[in-house]
Amino acid sequence: MESKELNLFDCLxxxxxxxxxxxxxxxxxxxxxRNISKQPKNRRSKKDKLFSTxxxxxxxxxxxxxxxxxxxxxxxxxxxxxxxxxxxKIFFPQGIDLVIERSDSSKVIxxxxxxxxxxxxxxxxxxxxFRIRATFSIKLQKWNIVVVxxxxxxxxxxxxxxxxxxxxxxxxKDNNDIDTIKLFEEFxxxxxxxxxxxxxxxxxxxxxxTKEISxxxxxxxxxxxxxxxxxxxxKTKKITKKSTLTNNSNSTSHSNNNKIKIKTENFIxxxxxxxxxxxxxxxxxxxxxxxxxxxxxxxxxxxxxxESLSIENFEFETSNNDILSEFIDFNDDDNTKTVSTESELNxxxxxxxxxxxxxxxxxKDLDSIATPNEFIEFGL
Amino acid sequence: MESKELNLFDCLxxxxxxxxxxxxxxxxxxxxxRNISKQPKNRRSKKDKLFSTxxxxxxxxxxxxxxxxxxxxxxxxxxxxxxxxxxxKIFFPQGIDLVIERSDSSKVIxxxxxxxxxxxxxxxxxxxxFRIRATFSIKLQKWNIVVVxxxxxxxxxxxxxxxxxxxxxxxxKDNNDIDTIKLFEEFxxxxxxxxxxxxxxxxxxxxxxTKEISxxxxxxxxxxxxxxxxxxxxKTKKITKKSTLTNNSNSTSHSNNNKIKIKTENFIxxxxxxxxxxxxxxxxxxxxxxxxxxxxxxxxxxxxxxESLSIENFEFETSNNDILSEFIDFNDDDNTKTVSTESELNxxxxxxxxxxxxxxxxxKDLDSIATPNEFIEFGL
DNA sequence: TAATGGGTGCACT
DNA sequence: AAGTGCACCCATT
Ligand SMILES: [Zn+2]
Ligand SMILES: [Zn+2]
Numbered sequence: 002m003e004s005k006e007l008n009l010f011d012c013l014x015x016x017x018x019x020x021x022x023x024x025x026x027x028x029x030x031x032x033x034x035r036n037i038s039k040q041p042k043n044r045r046s047k048k049d050k051l052f053s054t055x056x057x058x059x060x061x062x063x064x065x066x067x068x069x070x071x072x073x074x075x076x077x078x079x080x081x082x083x084x085x086x087x088x089x090k091i092f093f094p095q096g097i098d099l100v101i102e103r104s105d106s107s108k109v110i111x112x113x114x115x116x117x118x119x120x121x122x123x124x125x126x127x128x129x130x131f132r133i134r135a136t137f138s139i140k141l142q143k144w145n146i147v148v149v150x151x152x153x154x155x156x157x158x159x160x161x162x163x164x165x166x167x168x169x170x171x172x173x174k175d176n177n178d179i180d181t182i183k184l185f186e187e188f189x190x191x192x193x194x195x196x197x198x199x200x201x202x203x204x205x206x207x208x209x210x211t212k213e214i215s216x217x218x219x220x221x222x223x224x225x226x227x228x229x230x231x232x233x234x235x236k237t238k239k240i241t242k243k244s245t246l247t248n249n250s251n252s253t254s255h256s257n258n259n260k261i262k263i264k265t266e267n268f269i270x271x272x273x274x275x276x277x278x279x280x281x282x283x284x285x286x287x288x289x290x291x292x293x294x295x296x297x298x299x300x301x302x303x304x305x306x307x308e309s310l311s312i313e314n315f316e317f318e319t320s321n322n323d324i325l326s327e328f329i330d331f332n333d334d335d336n337t338k339t340v341s342t343e344s345e346l347n348x349x350x351x352x353x354x355x356x357x358x359x360x361x362x363x364x365k366d367l368d369s370i371a372t373p374n375e376f377i378e379f380g381l
Numbered sequence: 382m383e384s385k386e387l388n389l390f391d392c393l394x395x396x397x398x399x400x401x402x403x404x405x406x407x408x409x410x411x412x413x414x415r416n417i418s419k420q421p422k423n424r425r426s427k428k429d430k431l432f433s434t435x436x437x438x439x440x441x442x443x444x445x446x447x448x449x450x451x452x453x454x455x456x457x458x459x460x461x462x463x464x465x466x467x468x469x470k471i472f473f474p475q476g477i478d479l480v481i482e483r484s485d486s487s488k489v490i491x492x493x494x495x496x497x498x499x500x501x502x503x504x505x506x507x508x509x510x511f512r513i514r515a516t517f518s519i520k521l522q523k524w525n526i527v528v529v530x531x532x533x534x535x536x537x538x539x540x541x542x543x544x545x546x547x548x549x550x551x552x553x554k555d556n557n558d559i560d561t562i563k564l565f566e567e568f569x570x571x572x573x574x575x576x577x578x579x580x581x582x583x584x585x586x587x588x589x590x591t592k593e594i595s596x597x598x599x600x601x602x603x604x605x606x607x608x609x610x611x612x613x614x615x616k617t618k619k620i621t622k623k624s625t626l627t628n629n630s631n632s633t634s635h636s637n638n639n640k641i642k643i644k645t646e647n648f649i650x651x652x653x654x655x656x657x658x659x660x661x662x663x664x665x666x667x668x669x670x671x672x673x674x675x676x677x678x679x680x681x682x683x684x685x686x687x688e689s690l691s692i693e694n695f696e697f698e699t700s701n702n703d704i705l706s707e708f709i710d711f712n713d714d715d716n717t718k719t720v721s722t723e724s725e726l727n728x729x730x731x732x733x734x735x736x737x738x739x740x741x742x743x744x745k746d747l748d749s750i751a752t753p754n755e756f757i758e759f760g761l
Numbered sequence: 762t763a764a765t766g767g768g769t770g771c772a773c774t
Numbered sequence: 775a776a777g778t779g780c781a782c783c784c785a786t787t
Contacts, residue, residue: 101779101780103767104780104781105781105783107762115777117777127777134765137762140762480770480771481770481772482770483775484771490771494769494770495768510775
């Protein structure tokens with residue numbers, strides 16, 4: 002069966018995956034994904050794996066229940082302990098905090114780190130079905146890595162203060178992986194100040210539906226038919242941001258022209274980033290403790306050029322509009338209502354979003370933009 | 382609050398708990414139990430612990446829901462890793478295979494080793510509520526050990542082939558704990574040939590209701606009111622043994638005079654001991670593999686003196702007859718019916734029985750009785 | 762290290 | 775009776 006390759010990881014800095022100890026001959030090509038759909042069994046034994054082509058991928062992802070995304074190629078890992086940091090390089094920027102669920106000498110199963118959501122138990126990451134399975138193939142003498150359930154029970158937010166991320170950075174430091182350290186310094190910096198993280202050429206589309214983005218979008222599309230609410234969740238998020246810019250909080254104002262306004266909305270977001278507010282440790286000890294600052298009405302809004310799209314825009318623009326049109330009622334009242342109950346939704350979050358919840362920025366932080374590398378320290 | 386002490390562990394060989402590396406000044410006295418009942422809270426904060434006296438213990442155990450049994454004193458453990466083998470010395474002879482559920486520097490929680498019961502899921506030890514909690518008291522600079530839920534979801538059978546027991550024996554060997562090794566060699570030997578294990582003076586009662594046994598019986602009594610079936614389970618077991626002695630298997634014969642006959646029943650039991658039959662490893666490599674032997678009608682029955690009571694008799698005789706009379710219908714048909722469905726019972730086993738399921742013995746095994754210490758090897 | 766799925770002991774957090 | 779990250783296991787095919 003033919004297996005065309007999708008440039009999933011073009012959206013990440015490829016150098017990240019291709020340097021230092023992970024560098025080897027298998028990485029002459031780019032890591033790609035193959036879509037593997039579970040099909041009815043030939044006999045009565047094992048699940049068949051189909052390597053779907055990009056052409057039928059979109060349909061398959063929407064219709065079929067269980068999808069496997071095969072990462073290939075992967076480096077030649079000397080020890081299985083090298084797999085986790087390699088995956089973390091890919092999935093931390095996706096807002097996914099990986100931990101090992103189970104492992105032995107020939108297998109490592111990864112899942113989302115448990116992070117109980119006190120406000121909404123069903124959104125706890127403890128029950129998240131997302132899995133990455135790495136198995137060592139004896140025949141091929143290499144590790145196969147497959148994303149098993151590309152679904153999350155929660156929103157995927159990058160948390161630079163998580164223990165896993167600290168251990169990851171320590172690993173990079175211990176291995177003297179300078180290039181990756183620099184890349185994640187840059188990533189943290191851009192994340193903190195809500196700068197675009199994906200390379201501009203990846204999001205170079207003007208309509209949000211170029212080939213690359215369409216393919217990437219296929220991958221992050223819902224595996225099950227998305228519910229109206231789950232789709233609204235992504236869209237109305239922008240509206241919330243929009244409204245908070247003018248009303249600052251709990252606004253019920255709305256826009257009748259979402260798509261236009263989203264492209265020009267400001268990056269600064271007054272929504273609370275619970276992760277940051279609950280954790281004193283930020284980039285370093287010399288950083289002002291965000292806990293002790295009242296951010297209300299103290300921020301200057303930075304003007305943004307349309308061609309430099311934010312992650313938030315990227316999320317929205319790359320949504321499959323055909324599907325959206327099937328389910329979304331653009332009635333404004335519906336939109337605002339969904340926003341108000343966002344945290345209590347019981348639905349699974351069907352999007353593998355890079356859900357960069359923008360955190361508040363004060364003037365001192367903005368001052369440090371000029372010297373990010375000094376500022377961002379990789380302590381621990 | 383006064384706390385009288387109950388000689389729970391008189392029924393075990395006390396030397397077992399009081400030798401070698403566990404020997405220290407705190408063991409000049411015998412380890413005793415204090416019954417701690419959870420009472421309505423004084424304020425609204427923590428659960429109060431009541432140290433009940435032996436006088437009210439019997440009532441409290443039957444009426445109250447949650448019971449804590451405090452073991453005191455315990456040795457001065459140099460490391461927390463010493464706690465588990467100390468507890469194993471106590472609980473292996475009780476047929477309880479302990480594993481650590483959770484531990485840190487100041488706490489160790491023990492539970493029954495998970496052993497999925499394929500025939501009856503509710504009887505799996507995986508869900509057994511029995512817990513032993515060891516916590517280090519900073520004030521007293523000693524470990525406190527409390528049995529938290531003296532209830533099991535399964536029958537407690539000693540399994541000399543379990544991995545935990547092998548590790549336990551290895552620990553004894555590594556620590557050169559010769560005395561304990563000898564004690565458990567003796568225990569294994571007596572268990573294997575269904576000889577009485579508890580010291581005769583502990584079961585010295587002629588009616589089964591001496592003070593000592595009465596107190597011990599209080600401790601192992603059901604915390605919740607026992608169901609009719611759970612009580613019948615213990616009683617009818619004797620009948621099964623009785624009947625198998627004559628009918629060999631699946632007998633529906635019964636006795637109209639249980640109490641009398643039990644005292645004189647034979648020790649040899651034809652009931653299958655699944656643990657032994659499923660595991661080739663017994664006392665040593667030179668032991669005949671019991672798997673490959675047909676035991677049907679090939680055993681000689683050993684005559685037993687009434688004063689040397691078996692464990693099985695002990696179980697029955699120490700049952701609280703007042704409670705039994707409340708629930709048990711001595712109708713013979715009922716008894717035999719319960720026996721036939723014994724393994725499918727969904728009820729919790731409310732008795733902390735030393736449930737020594739007797740395993741088949743062949744003539745060769747009986748020959749080796751003369752030289753048990755040669756025969757019983759502590760391999761691994 | 763046949764491939765593939767899951768159980769669980771237990772110390773870290 | 776903390777919840778969970780992780781590895782040592784085992785089961786099935
Ligand atoms: Zn997840
Ligand atoms: Zn138990």
